[in-house]
Amino acid sequence: MNFSIMFDKEKCRGCTNCMKKCPTQAIRIKNGKAIIDHKKCIHCGECIRACSYGAYSPECIEWKNETNAYKCKIAIPSTTIYGQFPRGTDICVVQNAILKLGFDYVYDESWAAELVAKAIKKKIDNNKDIRPFINTNCPATLRLINIRYPSLTENLIALKTPMEIAGILARNNARKKFNLEDKDIGVFYITPCPAKLLAVTDPIGNLGPSVDWVIPLNKIYGELYQKVVKEDNLICSYPSLSGLKWSVCGGQSKSAKLTNFIAVNGMENVIQILEEIENGKLSGVDYVEVLACVQGCVGGTFNVINPFIASSNNKYILNTLDGEPINSDLECFEKLYNKGFFEFEFPDTESVNKINIKEALKKNEEIKQILAILPGLDCGSCGSPTCLSHAEDIYNGQSTIFECVVLRANS
Amino acid sequence: MANDLLKRFSFEITSNDFITAGKSSSYIKSNLKSLGIDSKVIRKIAIVFYEAEINLVIHSLGGKIYCDLYEDKIIIISKDIGPGIDNVELAMTEGYSTATDKVRELGFGAGMGLPNMKKYSDIFKIISDKNGTLIELTIFI
Numbered sequence: 001m002n003f004s005i006m007f008d009k010e011k012c013r014g015c016t017n018c019m020k021k022c023p024t025q026a027i028r029i030k031n032g033k034a035i036i037d038h039k040k041c042i043h044c045g046e047c048i049r050a051c052s053y054g055a056y057s058p059e060c061i062e063w064k065n066e067t068n069a070y071k072c073k074i075a076i077p078s079t080t081i082y083g084q085f086p087r088g089t090d091i092c093v094v095q096n097a098i099l100k101l102g103f104d105y106v107y108d109e110s111w112a113a114e115l116v117a118k119a120i121k122k123k124i125d126n127n128k129d130i131r132p133f134i135n136t137n138c139p140a141t142l143r144l145i146n147i148r149y150p151s152l153t154e155n156l157i158a159l160k161t162p163m164e165i166a167g168i169l170a171r172n173n174a175r176k177k178f179n180l181e182d183k184d185i186g187v188f189y190i191t192p193c194p195a196k197l198l199a200v201t202d203p204i205g206n207l208g209p210s211v212d213w214v215i216p217l218n219k220i221y222g223e224l225y226q227k228v229v230k231e232d233n234l235i236c237s238y239p240s241l242s243g244l245k246w247s248v249c250g251g252q253s254k255s256a257k258l259t260n261f262i263a264v265n266g267m268e269n270v271i272q273i274l275e276e277i278e279n280g281k282l283s284g285v286d287y288v289e290v291l292a293c294v295q296g297c298v299g300g301t302f303n304v305i306n307p308f309i310a311s312s313n314n315k316y317i318l319n320t321l322d323g324e325p326i327n328s329d330l331e332c333f334e335k336l337y338n339k340g341f342f343e344f345e346f347p348d349t350e351s352v353n354k355i356n357i358k359e360a361l362k363k364n365e366e367i368k369q370i371l372a373i374l375p376g377l378d379c380g381s382c383g384s385p386t387c388l389s390h391a392e393d394i395y396n397g398q399s400t401i402f403e404c405v406v407l408r409a410n411s
Numbered sequence: 412m413a414n415d416l417l418k419r420f421s422f423e424i425t426s427n428d429f430i431t432a433g434k435s436s437s438y439i440k441s442n443l444k445s446l447g448i449d450s451k452v453i454r455k456i457a458i459v460f461y462e463a464e465i466n467l468v469i470h471s472l473g474g475k476i477y478c479d480l481y482e483d484k485i486i487i488i489s490k491d492i493g494p495g496i497d498n499v500e501l502a503m504t505e506g507y508s509t510a511t512d513k514v515r516e517l518g519f520g521a522g523m524g525l526p527n528m529k530k531y532s533d534i535f536k537i538i539s540d541k542n543g544t545l546i547e548l549t550i551f552i
Binding site: 149150151152275278279280281354355356357358360361364 | 417418433436437440442445446447448449450451453454457458461462480481482527531552
């Protein structure tokens with residue numbers, strides 16, 4: 001399995017910050033160093049944010065070495081990219097800076113986002129018996145649902161992501177435009193999101209691989225920033241105003257022109273709202289947009305600018321862009337939708353073996369007995385995120401009661 | 412053997428207590444999850460238990476909810492001390508509600524409680540008179 005978040009053991013001090021922030025409790029501290037259970041990791045990037053010592057970083061792909069393999073190199077900038085530059089920076093200037101990095105063609109993700117928004121609206125209108133629908137474009141929340149809320153699978157709207165759609169359309173366009181074969185075309189997605197890296201290297205269901213490489217935005221930001229220079233005669237493919245809204249939480253619902261929706265951002269809030277859906281409380285809502293990062297994709301860990309400033313920048317861009325730019329791909333929407341182009345097949349969740357309740361109760365009773373001995377401070381010093389998880393780790397033979405600092409101090 | 416009660420969780424529900432409303436359903440849900448029960452079953456239980464809990468808070472004078480675990484099924488029993496449902500048949504109609512405006516403003520009382528309980532349980536039993544309402548919901552595992 002490819003892992004999108006690199007961990008530098010040397011830099012780790014075993015401080016427990018990442019462990020306590022991890023929404024799936026995938027991290028333990030052993031012998032003063034963090035250990036990640038990759039099976040539980042949803043690649044949300046909370047650990048990158050939580051670490052004060054820079055022990056976590058995006059996987060470093062030397063993408064520039066890869067560009068030589070292709071005759072045509074396409075860059076797909078994420079909808080968040082324009083908000084990462086000082087207010088008033090011309091969108092054409094940013095696109096040309098991307099071309100100067102060595103790309104032949106820029107396909108703006110916002111067009112794909114507008115198409116997916118249309119598909120969201122249509123699917124919601126056509127399927128009145130499923131409520132609420134949940135978005136599937138945030139790979140971190142998608143994996144969270146897969147691991148922690150498998151019963152909500154039936155609520156997933158199951159549409160491909162704008163990244164995925166942009167990859168397919170950009171490749172088609174380049175194939176026709178330059179008369180090339182697929183293998184000669186390289187599609188590079190510039191992303192603010194660590195989970196998007198994994199969505200390409202280890203996709204869920206039939207997603208992927210329409211994008212060949214994913215470039216973390218902060219890896220190329222410095223170089224890009226220097227190339228953002230105002231020039232005459234710039235080539236520009238304007239973004240979709242509707243699609244650009246996707247960069248901020250609530251934007252995809254607005255882009256889809258929904259009126260009855262709830263938009264939630266930030267991992268803790270997302271978990272709370274998923275619990276509510278599980279209790280059947282939001283069956284009167286059409287669409288629930290759940291995004292792992294604060295403020296939505298503008299809060300992604302590979303961004304450079306503060307999420308709130310970036311949201312505001314994005315709003316400024318939407319208010320100041322002139323005209324109604326068009327893209328010929330939009331005209332094909334009905335045809336593409338009817339062909340099932342946007343659908344993505346979510347794999348069936350593994351059927352659980354019939355459990356023996358008697359044994360499960362016995363196990364829980366034993367864990368409870370261990371928990372009763374522990375101090376209940378959830379300090380994390382033992383290397384497990386909570387006293388309950390420590391008790392479970394002890395039961396599973398992965399830790400001992402002697403790891404508890406409080407018990408040791410008192411004895 | 413299959414009919415042996417393996418474990419009973421019981422909860423005291425206080426009338427009009429919106430501070431702790433929903434706590435019991437969260438507790439039950441996390442307990443059943445930790446037992447490794449199929450998530451589809453847990454979702455049904457979460458929905459019916461939550462409806463039962465909120466019903467007691469809004470409509471009853473208080474009562475108890477039990478969640479009984481058997482090898483092949485889970486039975487939820489909701490038992491209150493009154494005032495009873497005037498017209499059970501009417502209360503079973505989707506959208507019918509006797510909740511006050513104040514309760515609706517809090518986002519509760521949309522009138523789906525009983526129909527939802529019936530929809531998500533395999534066996535649904537209800538008895539009601541002025542001394543209270545007894546609901547028994549069986550969900551097979």
